[in-house]
Every structure is written in structure tokens, then in C-alpha cells.
Amino acid sequence: MQKGQRRFTRFFQTCDIGGDNPINGSIASGQVFLESIPVKLNSQRVTECELLKTEIRDLQEQLKTLKATVSKIQKAWIFINGNSAGEKTFQANGSEGDFETSKATCSQAGGLLASPRNSAENSAIQQIVVRHNKAAYIGINDIQTEGSFKYLSGEAIGYSNWAAGEPNNVGGIEDCIEVYPDGRWNDKSCNEKRLIICEF
Ligand SMILES: [Ca+2]
Numbered sequence: 001m002q003k004g005q006r007r008f009t010r011f012f013q014t015c016d017i018g019g020d021n022p023i024n025g026s027i028a029s030g031q032v033f034l035e036s037i038p039v040k041l042n043s044q045r046v047t048e049c050e051l052l053k054t055e056i057r058d059l060q061e062q063l064k065t066l067k068a069t070v071s072k073i074q075k076a077w078i079f080i081n082g083n084s085a086g087e088k089t090f091q092a093n094g095s096e097g098d099f100e101t102s103k104a105t106c107s108q109a110g111g112l113l114a115s116p117r118n119s120a121e122n123s124a125i126q127q128i129v130v131r132h133n134k135a136a137y138i139g140i141n142d143i144q145t146e147g148s149f150k151y152l153s154g155e156a157i158g159y160s161n162w163a164a165g166e167p168n169n170v171g172g173i174e175d176c177i178e179v180y181p182d183g184r185w186n187d188k189s190c191n192e193k194r195l196i197i198c199e200f
Pocket residue numbers: 142146147169172173174175176187
């Protein structure tokens with residue numbers, strides 16, 4: 001998008017658009033209200049200004065097409081094996097691993113081990129667990145301080161969905177969390193083999 005950004009900058013300079021112009025706010029959404037621009041320029045700059053307007057319109061068209069294409073690919077991708085909740089997409093490719101392997105696998109794929117922050121996200125994870133008929137680790141643990149469950153970022157959790165009687169830290173070694181097919185959580189040893197679900 002750098003090329004496009006340079007065009008916008010040139011457009012604003014050429015067409016005398018100030019930094020505090022109200023149309024600035026609409027650029028982020030990919031729309032510029034070209035017709036509302038007050039133009040009091042010499043003819044050469046007006047010509048260049050018009051040219052830039054055309055180029056920006058072309059870019060807007062390209063952006064629209066690109067967005068539509070990305071949206072289709074995203075839907076197809078989710079259809080194959082994933083689920084979405086809000087901004088997140090959850091994916092599993094059927095591979096399994098212990099907690100560290102799961103974490104590394106998702107990280108290598110450019111994502112994060114699934115870390116549900118609300119019931120919608122937990123439900124999306126649950127559906128994948130059901131589909132694969134295999135419990136999965138999530139990106140939450142109390143490895144650092146017993147009983148203090150945190151996300152991989154170190155942030156304390158604000159949402160949980162424990163099964164009855166959990167977390168119980170059986171044998172003093174249950175510091176990771178698995179999600180059951182009913183969506184409930186159980187604290188579990190980090191060394192079991194579980195379905196790997198990543199979020200993107
Ligand atoms: Ca524990």
C-alpha cells in the first residue's frame with residue numbers, strides 16, 4: 001500500500017488539502033469524498049489534481065476488488081476446517097502435540113495457540129474439538145504461579161469455563177488447560193497429546 005499512500009500524499013499536496021481537512025478521517029475506511037474538495041488552483045495543478053483523482057479512484061476500485069477476494073478466500077478457508085468468532089478465525093489441521101509443540105506450531109504458522117477470551121470464541125474452539133473428537137490445549141496456563149491462570153502474553157485471564165471441580169491441579173502437575181467436547185475446561189498436565197487449534 002506504500003505506493004497508494006504516496007499517491008494520497010501527493011494528492012493532498014497538489015490539491016492543497018490541509019492536514020486537518022475533514023476528509024482525512026475517511027481515508028482509513030478506504031473512501032475519499034473527492035467531490036467535496038475545494039479547489040482554487042492554477043490550471044496545471046488542476047490538471048494534475050484531476051489526474052490524481054482518477055488514479056485514486058482506480059486504487060479505490062482495486063481495493064474494493066481485493067477486499068472481495070480476501071473475503072471469499074477467508075470464507076473458503078473457514079469452510080475447510082475452521083470456525084470464526086468476531087475478528088478471530090480458529091483453525092486445526094488435524095495435527096496433535098503437547099502444550100509446547102502446540103504453541104510452537106501455531107506460532108510458526110503465524111498465529112497463536114487458541115486463546116478464548118469470551119464464550120463465542122470458546123464455542124468456536126469447542127466446535128472444532130467436537131469435529132475432530134479430540135480435546136485441545138488452549139493458550140492459558142498457570143505454569144508460573146500455581147492457581148494464577150494467564151494468557152501466553154502474561155495477562156491474567158478475564159474469562160473462564162471450568163468443568164465442575166476444576167481446576168484441581170491433580171498431582172500438583174496440572175498447569176495447562178484442555179477443552180473438552182462440551183466446551184468446559186480442565187487443567188491438565190502440559191505433556192499430553194492434544195489437538196492443535198490455532199487462532200489467526
Ligand atoms: Ca496448576
